[in-house]
Amino acid sequence: MDVKTGFFYLFSLVLLFAAFRVITARNPVHAVLYLMLAFSQASAVWLLLQAEFLAIVLVLVYLGAVMVLFLFVVMMLDLNMDSLRQGFWKHFPLAALVGVVIALEMAYVLMGGFRELPAAAQVAMTQGGSNTKALGILLYTEYVYPVQIAAVILVVAMIAAIALTLRQRKDTKFIDVGDQVHVKARDRMQVVKLDATRPAPPPPPAEPAPVAPAAAVPEKKA
Structure with missing residues (x-):
């Protein structure tokens, strides 16, 4: 070995x-x-x-x-x-079925063998080129349509993920992009002219102190 x-x-x-x-x-x-x-x-x-x-x-x-x-x-x-393990045995038959299907598909592909490379890929490999070049030639010649379909599916999935993330919610603040782009400086800030010095305001007049009511004196009987 x-x-x-x-x-x-x-x-x-x-x-x-x-x-x-x-x-x-x-x-x-x-x-x-x-x-x-x-x-x-x-x-x-x-x-x-x-x-x-x-x-x-x-x-x-x-x-x-x-x-x-x-x-x-x-x-x-x-x-x-603990909460995730509660439904393990409930979903185990479905998971085992999916695992068996994947194993059978892999066995079918491996036992069936691989087809020969196209002529362009074989030339790239025999002339001292790398397998990266041969893979690129193979993807964009024989498998160009599956590659394009996979690219479209990935783009759609990306757009869907962005759309789900940026959906409008009631508990979040939303800013209109159009209003934000067309906003002007004079709408954002207003300049107010103020004097450099301003006299101090006069003190408020003092309020008179409240007079306490006189206590009632009981009259003496003759």
């Missing part, structure tokens, strides 16, 4: 362990950290398979942005795991 094969088995074992801990960890923060470890090991496996583009994209997109965002969200939400 050579060094490359040894590293492959090492990264694969760590990847399987991290994936197992993602679904068995009781703390959600620990689960996110194990998921980040799994992504890093998958990136290392892709580097061994000479798929540099996919490895770098996995590190930059998932480890550098998505998983860090997930980690901060999970830490700030302070999730109550």
Whole structure:
């Protein structure tokens, strides 16, 4: 067994362990950290398979942005795991069914083998080009329509997320963008001329002190 094969088995074992801990960890923060470890090991496996583009994209997109965002969200939400575990066995049959379907689809793809690369991609690989160039040629020649459809779906999802975030709520203040753009300086501030010095106002007149009523003196009888 050579060094490359040894590293492959090492990264694969760590990847399987991290994936197992993602679904068995009781703390959600620990689960996110194990998921980040799994992504890093998958990136290392892709580097061994000479798929540099996919490895770098996995590190930059998932480890550098998505998983860090997930980690901060999970830490700030302070999730109550007791309430989340109450419906585990209720949804377990559906989750197991989805897992079996995904496993069968992966087995069908892997056992069926992969088709040969198009002629342009094969030329790019044989002439000393990188697999990134071959992947770009493959995406924008044979799979150009699926790439465009996926791009449109992602744009629609982005617009929908922005629309849901910026929806008008009754408990928040809303500013009309048109009014904010067309506002003028004289409408925002009014300059009032005041004298440099002003005489002090006269003191108010002193009020007379109240007079106490005289006490009644009883009359003496003759």
